Amino acid sequence: MRPEVSVAIPMHNEEGNVELLYHELKEVMEGLRLRYEIIFVNDGSTDGTGELLKEIAKGDGTVRVVELDGNFGEAAALSAGYQFAQGDWIITMDGDGQNDPRDISALLEMLRKGYKAVSGWRRKRKEDYLSRVLPSRVVNWLIALVTGVKIHDVGCGLKGYRSSLVKGYQIPHGFHRFLPALFGVKDEEVAEVEVNDRRRRSGRSHYGLGRIFEVIRELLTVRxxxxxxxxxxxxxxxxxxxxxxxxxxxxxxxxxxxxxxxxxxxxxxxxxxxxxxxxxxxxxxxxxxxxxxxxxxxxxxxx
CATH class of the missing domain: 1.20.58 (Methane Monooxygenase Hydroxylase; Chain G, domain 1)
Known part of the structure; x- marks a missing residue:
């Protein structure tokens, strides 16, 4: 039978996070008592991420691994996740373990209430204030001002959508920062859920201060x-x-x-x-x- 929920996760060089993330997510999804699938999108990893994902998929029919032919970036990996998802609802989350799978149920609750999109809000972030939190707040304010969709934390990877909203959508590099506004949703069609933010368990962040300049560049276009x-x-x-x-x-x-x-x-x-x-x-x-x-x-x- 077709799954009710698809969880799509972009992965790039997350060898140290794969197994723990999978086991955490598996436990949560089993507890929801819904038909589900987990889609790992391997975005050109150069470490052992791909091999670990394939081993997991061999032993679990609810897991699919989409191996991209190169490193196309997070926006492309999300687009691939949307394309291959079969569920009525699509949940996306980061592959570094900072998103807590236990928050998925709260996102699904909002989708059941009729919202087209739900965004996680890391109200108590576990990151450096000056280098990460403050620039993020500035970016969030600018994006809300331009798009009209007032989201506190557009950078949170934990999001939920109706499948019909995102299916087949191709996100160019950099434009994933404007989700869910990029899909044309109105402010009242989007809900926010406070989520648990955890420190990265392994590997290094793929983001830096330079992204704020990229955001400003794309902001000129997104509207x-x-x-x-x-x-x-x-x-x-x-x-x-x-x-x-x-x-x-x-x-x-x-x-x-x-x-x-x-x-x-x-x-x-x-x-x-x-x-x-x-x-x-x-x-x-x-x-x-x-x-x-x-x-x-x-x-x-x-x-």
Whole structure:
């Protein structure tokens, strides 16, 4: 019979976390008394993660291992999890052991109440305040401001969705930071659940301070991507052309007659044209992702 719940977990070099995570998750899912499946997406691990996952899948028919043909990133691994999930509800969580599987029941309760998406909220985070918690709060505030979906902790990997919301969705690199807003949900269609945050048990974090600059770059695009990516790409392309033409005119004026105001106008047009180009390229990347996909699969065990 088709599972009621699918748990999809991106994995990249988590050799030291695989077995404990599996046993914890297995115990929780058995206790829920629901038909379930566990999907591990191995995203090009170079340690023993893949071998351990395959051994687990050999002995457990509820476990599927999706082996990607390379390291495509977390966004692509999540997309693969959505694609292969068969359940009515899809739960996603990180593979490093920081998410507590015991919180899954609270997410499912909210989905049963009719919410389209549920996001975990690590209210008491076990990480350094200055390097991780404070930047995260700034990012969360910016994302809520731009998308209109007021989530306290968009970076929490523990999330739940109706399958119909995410099925077949291809997330370009970096855009997973805007889930669930990226799926076009309204603020009132999303619930939050306070979840337990645990310290990483093994390995190292794949995130750093540099991600805040990536988030700002994608923030310039996400609102357009959510509403009408192709339509906005065309409009911004035309606007960039008009601005560039105006910039050429300002440059000609500046060559024949130097004027500080003309220089300011030229620099402003260069900045606006550059911004339009950045947004246009990001939108094109988003559009191509939906058409061409963001990952390739090498092998599926128990598929």
């Amino acid at each position: 357009f991507a959510i509403s009408d990516a192709e339509g906005w790409r065309r409009r911004i392309h035309k606007a960039r052309g008009a601005i560039s033409l105006g910039g050429v005119g300002a440059l000609i004026l500046l060559i024949f007659s130097f004027n500080p105001l003309t220089l300011i106008l030229l620099l402003t047009m260069i900045a606006l044209a550059s911004l339009c180009l950045l947004i246009e390229r990001n939108l094109l990347r988003f559009i191509r992702a939906q058409k061409e996909g963001v990952f390739r699969v090498r092998e599926v065990m128990n598929g």
